[in-house]
Amino acid sequence: MRRLTFPGFLQSYVKALSGEDTLALPRLAALSETEARLVEPLLLWAAVTDRAGSLDGLLEGRQALQQELRTLVRLQSTDRLESELADADSNLRSEYYKVWHSYTVRRDAPSRDKELRLKVRERVLELESQKDVTRYRIAKDLGLNPGNLHAFMSLGDPTKLSLDRVADLVEYLEAT
Numbered sequence: 041m042r043r044l045t046f047p048g049f050l051q052s053y054v055k056a057l058s059g060e061d062t063l064a065l066p067r068l069a070a071l072s073e074t075e076a077r078l079v080e081p082l083l084l085w086a087a088v089t090d091r092a093g094s095l096d097g098l099l100e101g102r103q104a105l106q107q108e109l110r111t112l113v114r115l116q117s118t119d120r121l122e123s124e125l126a127d128a129d130s131n132l133r134s135e136y137y138k139v140w141h142s143y144t145v146r147r148d149a150p151s152r153d154k155e156l157r158l159k160v161r162e163r164v165l166e167l168e169s170q171k172d173v174t175r176y177r178i179a180k181d182l183g184l185n186p187g188n189l190h191a192f193m194s195l196g197d198p199t200k201l202s203l204d205r206v207a208d209l210v211e212y213l214e215a216t
Contacts (some may be wrong), residue, residue: 059071092109153198161192
């Protein structure tokens, strides 16, 4: 699975926040006047995807936003934008930090889920040793692929079961 990039996250975030599933800069610039939560992600997206020049022209008459956009572009051109966004004490407004935080939470979700599944696996193995139930019976009762259950439990492969299925497994073993 490909790792989420900041420009990719911003693109999907801007589309979602626009409420119109669009990346048309004229439409997004117009929406930013009424959708306050769209402003920071839009400016960041424009700065990291070389659309800042076009957006700057569409923000005519909104000098504060144009200045923020230019600041973001300057930081991006010197490869300091991401470090500034990650710094909660940055000179940038806190709304930019919130966008960055949303990105990192989403970017790091797969590794957090993997760690969680491995921790829950320990509980599953503990419960399995206490219960009188075979792995075959567990797989049949829960509708799991026996090979995937084996890979998860014996080999410790966290990719073989989803978080939901691991939760079902714990619930099943606790109830048995």
